[in-house]
Amino acid sequence: MALTDDAIAKIRSMIQSGELPPGTRLPPEPQLAAQMGLSRSGVREAVKVLESARVLDVRRGDGTYVTSLAPRLLLQGLGVAVELLRDDTLLEVMEVRRMLEPMATGLAALRMTDADLDELGQILQDMRAAAGDAEKLIQFDAAFHHTVVATTGNETLTSLLDGLSGRTLRARVWRGLIEGNAAHQTIEEHHTIYLALRARDQLLAQASALLHVNTSEAWLRTVLGATSSDR
Amino acid sequence: MALTDDAIAKIRSMIQSGELPPGTRLPPEPQLAAQMGLSRSGVREAVKVLESARVLDVRRGDGTYVTSLAPRLLLQGLGVAVELLRDDTLLEVMEVRRMLEPMATGLAALRMTDADLDELGQILQDMRAAAGDAEKLIQFDAAFHHTVVATTGNETLTSLLDGLSGRTLRARVWRGLIEGNAAHQTIEEHHTIYLALRARDQLLAQASALLHVNTSEAWLRTVLGATSSDR
DNA sequence: CGCCGGCAAACGTCCGATGTCTCTATAGTG
DNA sequence: CACTATAGAGACATCGGACGTTTGCCGGCG
Known part of the structure; x- marks a missing residue:
């Protein structure tokens, strides 16, 4: 239960630290997977969680972006x-x-x-x-x-x-x-x-x-x- | 973007309606997938989202359960x-x-x-x-x-x-x-x-x-x- | 009666393939 | 030259299957 949750934590901390400011586009899923050392499936689960929390905005056919992080979201x-x-x-x-x-x-x-x-x-x-x-x-x-x-x-x-x-x-x-x-x-x-x-x-x-x-x-x-x- | 989100909504509404009270064990992932008409991958993403929201409790090797739904969670x-x-x-x-x-x-x-x-x-x-x-x-x-x-x-x-x-x-x-x-x-x-x-x-x-x-x-x-x- | 080992069930992870949608650049047209 | 239609590439969506790991349970043994 570590891999996917680690990925979630990593992405979140990258956002919190300012490394990924609002509006930033994340690397494509395969690349993100390689970068964090897990399969694409795991990355997708992590991204989905952050998307449901309105932290990420996934646009099909385009890419995944960091939201504005506004309180409303x-x-x-x-x-x-x-x-x-x-x-x-x-x-x-x-x-x-x-x-x-x-x-x-x-x-x-x-x-x-x-x-x-x-x-x-x-x-x-x-x-x-x-x-x-x-x-x-x-x-x-x-x-x-x-x-x-x-x-x-x-x-x-x-x-x-x-x-x-x-x-x-x-x-x-x-x-x-x-x-x-x-x-x-x-x-x-x-x-x-x-x-x-x-x-x-x-x-x-x-x-x-x-x-x-x-x-x-x-x-x-x-x-x-x-x-x-x-x- | 509909399938997985539909699954999330379905499970959530089943819980909200009382059909799946706290402590209930969900069907195994393959069965749940068949029941909701999507692949196991999609189900896993849905479950992961609800797990991150502390709505579901996934126990490896055992099964997936509805949490107590306590405010604290x-x-x-x-x-x-x-x-x-x-x-x-x-x-x-x-x-x-x-x-x-x-x-x-x-x-x-x-x-x-x-x-x-x-x-x-x-x-x-x-x-x-x-x-x-x-x-x-x-x-x-x-x-x-x-x-x-x-x-x-x-x-x-x-x-x-x-x-x-x-x-x-x-x-x-x-x-x-x-x-x-x-x-x-x-x-x-x-x-x-x-x-x-x-x-x-x-x-x-x-x-x-x-x-x-x-x-x-x-x-x-x-x-x-x-x-x-x-x- | 209690301990221990093995089996079956269930989740965790990975891989590869295919579908579908977006954006963009390009070629064509008026 | 400006605008439009289109083809291609890139990226996410979904699927199916395979294998590893963990857990719970049950039967056998001491």
Whole structure:
């Protein structure tokens, strides 16, 4: 189990050391294989792993390149990881969001531009119009929070929170919200956050975001409780 | 580029759907290949990717099994991702830690047991004894923060913060601290956090953790500034 | 009852061949 | 001269088979 993993480590360390800066093209697979002392098969496995981590970008017929290594890419894996977490750990994820999202929203209140606010207002309007359509609600909900956090200008923070709010997790919460006739109330929570942001009120934005996450957590608890008692 | 990626998606979705619960043994590679309609090579690449994500556990001579899917495993990849981030995004990571770590430390103040406090005290003592030895300081520093956050009982939170405080990042900060003769002061910051935790004072713990992260960030800025002006 | 050796199963690695896609340079055309 | 179509080379995608190594298990032996 050493050869392929060694290759992974070697390539990774070459990138980390700056020997292979973003955008660099790697040698062809056969040459890379010779260079690292293993067969082409092993190299392919190593490259595939790094490709799945968005560290390498393999272009068929062309070559293999080092990606930009932007946080948006490297932290993308967090999302798929969260999707695989078991139900009983989803509450842990919620607890993290409970800490992070209010802080991020508060920070956004300080950094948000008028254009950002207009975009948010539009999303809010879309959300209201989509009431009843679970699929769209989930989509606009994701867009709303993503937009808010993105205005902090911190791509790492944005990617992290995006990953923590995985699609499945979000879908479950909304399922609970809709079945519990709480969708309308939740949409209004977004409005409250919007108002706080528009007022550039950091503390208010923070508080309203916390309330919102808390609502989500409560409904997630309901959904999880219901499914576990189904057995 | 479809076959292997399809296989990855298939296996992942089988796990997510509960069809392959933690601990399950997958069919042998040749059989899995037939089942998914591709060669053994492709299956191996897919399995390797999921193994690197700590989703599968491949035991040579035995078989391939689904891991426990614990957050500690699945979120491990965050660490290697952070290690690959470019210098200019490390400040973004610090900003996230600035939000998350104080909250986590504050929470720890509420949940910490006497045994946890004793362990922390021991680490603090070790840290003081190691003054001057950068390697040990880094190690005890990591142990200190890990222990604090671990007492929250939130494994997801712990894994996340562990990943965000990658070894390389920590090493750089301590390099700055030592060269700037600020190591002693930083050790005392740990003591301050410890006292707040011992007093079960959430707000004080939160504040002292924020100060501490801020110090780290300042020294990271120094280190980054120095290296970039080296050119 | 416990230890030990051998067998079978499964993963690790390698090799060679063929398919398919991209990019590029080149020849041809208007 | 500029543009376009095309052929070729280069590179990844996939396959099939072979052989080595490790592990787990089971039966035999002391």
